[in-house]
Amino acid sequence: MSVGIDEISFYTSGQYLDLKTLAEHQGIDSNKYYDGIGQEKMAMAAVDEDVVTLAANAALPIVERVGRDSIAAVLFATETGIDQSKAAGVYVHRLLELNSNCRVVELKQACYSATAAIQMACALVARQPARPILVIASDVARYDLDSPGEATQGCGAVAMLISANPRVLAIDPEVGNHTEDVMDFWRPNYRTNALVDGKYSTKIYLKSLKRSWENFREQSSVDYADIDYFCYHLPFGKMAQKAHSQLARVNKSGQTAEQLEQQIEPTLQYNRLIGNSYTASMYIGLCSLLENSSENLAGKRVGLFSYGSGCVAEFFTGQIQADYAEALNADRHQALLRERTELSYDEYIKLYHYPNPTDGGEHILAEQTQGAFRLAAICDHKREYVAR
Ligand code: CAA
Numbered sequence: 001m002s003v004g005i006d007e008i009s010f011y012t013s014g015q016y017l018d019l020k021t022l023a024e025h026q027g028i029d030s031n032k033y034y035d036g037i038g039q040e041k042m043a044m045a046a047v048d049e050d051v052v053t054l055a056a057n058a059a060l061p062i063v064e065r066v067g068r069d070s071i072a073a074v075l076f077a078t079e080t081g082i083d084q085s086k087a088a089g090v091y092v093h094r095l096l097e098l099n100s101n102c103r104v105v106e107l108k109q110a111c112y113s114a115t116a117a118i119q120m121a122c123a124l125v126a127r128q129p130a131r132p133i134l135v136i137a138s139d140v141a142r143y144d145l146d147s148p149g150e151a152t153q154g155c156g157a158v159a160m161l162i163s164a165n166p167r168v169l170a171i172d173p174e175v176g177n178h179t180e181d182v183m184d185f186w187r188p189n190y191r192t193n194a195l196v197d198g199k200y201s202t203k204i205y206l207k208s209l210k211r212s213w214e215n216f217r218e219q220s221s222v223d224y225a226d227i228d229y230f231c232y233h234l235p236f237g238k239m240a241q242k243a244h245s246q247l248a249r250v251n252k253s254g255q256t257a258e259q260l261e262q263q264i265e266p267t268l269q270y271n272r273l274i275g276n277s278y279t280a281s282m283y284i285g286l287c288s289l290l291e292n293s294s295e296n297l298a299g300k301r302v303g304l305f306s307y308g309s310g311c312v313a314e315f316f317t318g319q320i321q322a323d324y325a326e327a328l329n330a331d332r333h334q335a336l337l338r339e340r341t342e343l344s345y346d347e348y349i350k351l352y353h354y355p356n357p358t359d360g361g362e363h364i365l366a367e368q369t370q371g372a373f374r375l376a377a378i379c380d381h382k383r384e385y386v387a388r
Contacts, residue, residue, distance in 0.1 A: 001129060002170035003122045004318055006163040007065070009329045010284050011057035012156040012274050013049055014370040015341045016041040017348045019151055025345045033151050038237025038268065042154045042275030044343060045140050046368035047354045048375045051078050051157065052088050052385055055138035056095040057371040059159035061329060062134065063096045066161065072131035073103040073124065075117035077279040079110050079308075080139045082383060084189070089136065091385050095373050110185065111233055112308025113137075114158075114279040115316070121162035122171055129164035136160075139278035142193045145352065149196050152236045154275020158283040167327040168290065169302065169318040176216025176315040178208045185309035192356060201309060202239065208313035209243050209305055210250055216315040224251035227317060228300040229289055230263050233307040234271045234281045240264050243305065266293040273337055282306055290320070291330040298322045339370075 018041050019033035033039055045054070055076065063071070076089030087106035107113040107120075114137035121133040138157035143149030184201035187194045209232075217223070224247070232240040244264050248255055270288040271277075277284060282304060290297065297320045307313045343351065357363040362379045369388075377384040 001126075001164050002166065003125045003164055004162065004166040004171035005169040006132065006161040006166040007062050007327050007329075008158065008160045008168060008283065008287050008290070009058050009061050010156055010158040010270075010280065010287055010333060011054055011371065012043045012277070012336065013045050013054070014339070015046060015343050015351075016043050016273070017343045017345075021345050021348070022151055036238065037151060038241065039151065039272055039275060041273045042151070043156060043340075044153075044348060044351050045155045047351065048365040048367060049155075049369045049371065050082055050375055051080055051138040051140060052082065052091045052095070052383070053369065053371055053373045053375055054140075054155060054157035055088065055136045055159065056092045056373040058138070058157040059092065059096060059134060059136055060372055061332065062159055062161050063098070066132065068097050069099045070132060071098055071102050071134050072128070073105075073121070073133045074098065075121055075133060075135045076104065076106045077108075077114035077117045077135070077137040078106065078139055079108055079113070079187070079278050080141075081106060081108065088138070091383070092136065095385055095387060109312050110308030110310050111235075111278045111281060112306050112312045112314065114283060115304075115306035115314050118160065118162060118171070119175070125162055125164055132161050132163040134159060135162055137279035137283060139280055141276040141278050143196065144193050148198045149194070152276050154277050156274050156277030156280045156284055158280040158287065160283065167321055168324045169286070169320055171318040172220065172222065172316065174216070174220035174222070174316070176212040176214065176219060178211035178215065178311075178313045180204075180208070180311055182311050184311065202242065204309070204311055205233070205239065205307050206243060206246050208307055208311055209247060209315070212305065212313045212315040213247060213250065220317070222301065222317050224253060226301055227303040228263070229267065229293075229297075229302045231267045231282055231285045231289060231302060231304045232264070233305060234268070234285050235276050237268045237272050240268060240285075270333070270337065287333065290324060291328055291333060298324060
């Protein structure tokens with residue numbers, strides 16, 4: 001019996017800032033963002049959107065297909081959680097009207113935790129194959145204005161159904177890990193924006209890739225040449241190019257630049273338009289590969305490198321299944337990205353500074369989102385979510 005991803009669905013905000021607009025405001029060449037970091041647009045959460053509403057919107061099509069009673073657990077991965085105690089997934093559980101016997105928990109380790117959730121879900125499904133698990137990764141990436149990280153913001157959520165004999169990707173059991181206590185990117189409890197040592201974080205990312213790969217090779221018989229496509233964690237598109245060049249070098253692959261590009265390019269397309277979505281980022285990249293590749297991917301092996309600052313990293317592989325194309329949500333994803341509204345610089349700043357009330361008063365939020373769920377109010381320190 002194989003175990004893995006049976007369906008994958010993502011959601012992002014309906015509004016974005018073109019990085020050309022940011023570059024114009026900063027008086028710099030927009031190619032720094034378009035080519036230098038490999039990003040074009042960044043999604044900005046509406047005032048009535050957060051990790052809960054993004055997550056519920058991502059998961060809705062899966063739940064509608066499989067039924068509200070068939071999901072055994074929701075594992076919710078985020079590093080921009082909205083409560084220190086209550087799991088964001090519990091709100092999602094209510095919005096999606098899941099069965100009260102469904103277990104819900106939140107996981108955190110920067111951008112890595114969705115991968116931990118998937119591995120845990122695979123282990124649970126291996127024990128009870130008839131009980132699929134919903135893994136949701138959801139984040140709103142925010143950095144200080146005028147910091148180097150500003151152009152790498154974004155937001156999004158991805159929902160994946162983990163089941164026995166999956167239709168999309170069978171995940172191989174062998175993995176390679178690297179864990180190390182470093183301060184490359186972090187967000188103390190009293191801050192809404194992340195702190196980051198940008199250049200150092202890219203170095204640690206690359207070091208973690210090398211170490212995870214070495215550990216993977218000790219555990220698995222799958223070699224570099226057995227892998228057709230590579231999905232890397234995508235804080236920005238150019239990071240994947242740096243990572244893939246390094247992995248090819250480590251393996252003395254002898255590939256041309258064009259051959260290397262072909263192995264990652266389809267994974268970058270959606271993220272280029274969405275920006276960083278932390279935990280969701282690599283899996284939106286996987287979705288991009290499945291939905292944008294020009295070749296039939298049935299039987300192809302994918303290598304995935306998941307990186308969470310701080311840091312924990314994992315390299316693992318999976319095999320794309322024969323009828324994967326029938327299980328995709330490509331039309332919905334592409335319409336979602338096509339139908340978004342572009343923000344002016346002033347609208348972006350207004351949204352960026354939208355108050356995050358902490359006084360326990362009654363705060364009714366403007367209706368902005370186009371999604372099926374919204375954060376309607378924050379009253380008496382309680383977040384009130386509704387279906388639209
Ligand atoms: N045309 C084309 N390219 C240009 C250019 C132009 N006009 N101007 C500059 N560039 C290129 C530069 O040459 C550089 O390319 P290389 O990296 O290949 O050398 C690139 O654009 C970036 O420019 P800078 O070197 O000036 O870098 P920066 O000061 O803009 O910062 C960054 C880049 C450090 C990534 C910054 O965006 C940042 O701090 N981002 C947040 C942190 C981050 O994403 N870290 C990634 C690893 S950590 C992680 O993965 C977890 C996570 O999700 C955060």
